[in-house]
Amino acid sequence: MQMTANEIPPPVAEPGDAALLARLKRGDAAAFESLVRDLSPRLFAVARRMMGNDQDASDALQDAFVSAFKALGDFDGRSRLSTWLHRIVVNACLMRLRSEKRRQRRTIEEILPRFVADGHAAKSASAWESGPAAAPVREELRRAVREKIDELPEAYRTVLILRDIEQMTTEQAAAALGESESAVKTRLHRARLALRELLDPVMSRGSL
Amino acid sequence: MMTCKELIHDFLMEYVQGDLGAEARIEFEKHLSVCPSCVRYIDSYRRTVEMTRELGSGADAASLPPPPPEGLVRAILAVAPKPPHA
Structure with a gap:
């Protein structure tokens, strides 16, 4: 079956989330590498849809991961890591859309x-x-x-x-x-x- | 009788979602029975919603977005927290 960006199952699977989260909280570099490489394609696609171009999407994704890394200690693991990060990316995009002076469109x-x-x-x-x-x-x-x-x-x-x-x-x-x-x-x-x-x-x- | 403007502005979304109350629905459908333009309009509204949803549903297979640039992945990893003793 052909998979698309939106159908790729989050590789950070539910049962593995707790173990991965524990490694992330310890600052395990390999765990961060796995998290970022596995989830960033889907999250980048979300940011591109919201921001409309690659540059703004890249900036928003970077903002999102910085926020996520800071908030990791408070993340209780009750939702999936992928869901939590998706929400953070959406919020990072919204922040940028609010603060940027976007090109004027018709009313x-x-x-x-x-x-x-x-x-x-x-x-x-x-x-x-x-x-x-x-x-x-x-x-x-x-x-x-x-x-x-x-x-x-x-x-x-x-x-x-x-x-x-x-x-x-x-x-x-x-x-x-x-x-x-x-x-x-x-x-x-x-x-x-x-x-x-x-x-x-x-x-x-x-x-x- | 409900006008085209009322039908489109005030009732269309609830009608398409199946959330319109019985009384308003009767008025809505009475208008449709005499207004082919609104029948076509509703069809095009539904199609608009369907086509938009397809962009996020995975039906967009022919235009897979490019992966994030490697430089971006590295920049993100560079700010990842380090072990406390590192």
Whole structure:
């Protein structure tokens, strides 16, 4: 069976976590080597999805491991090391996204669907291509989805990535962002609506 | 009757998740029965969510992300804690 980056089972397996953790807490260099080499590919993929480029992802991953190394003494081992580190990487990315002056994008209002005064859609929705697409077309579509997600305003892009790509629950995303669950729900819906608008020219029947 | 704007802005997400209350659902579906544009819109909204989820689900096999650069791995290892007596 073919494995992908997201399916690679964490090599730091559950039963071995306690032993590895004990070695890490003793400062065992080989244990750190194993931890970093085994988990960094998956964690780097998470950081790339959140940050949008390799340089920022590298910086965030480095921040995350520095934080994790400092917090290792307090880690009680009740969750898996891979889960704990995933959360730290997400938080490191969020910190960088908050602090960086990211390139200006359009506002969400500029992207969202428009309606006329009586509440009808300003333009009739077009039918999207359906059915299985050939592999190169599927790859083209994935690229388009990634590019369009990158065009969303930062706050909306972040929520969409946490909920729909990283598959966090509303509760987890709200905790990571320090916001209410209702705010996360509203923003996720608007992010999806905006992404749908951005994908419309690519996906409308006859465009592929 | 529910408008396209209300349907899309206020009720669509709960409808797609199956969380819409019975009364709102009846109104929602009444609108769909006379508005082919909103039927197409909902289909495209669902597809948007599906395609986004595929990026994180492992279905993205054709575009495996590159591994972290070796220099980055070494930089991380360089700041790993050392044994207390080292």
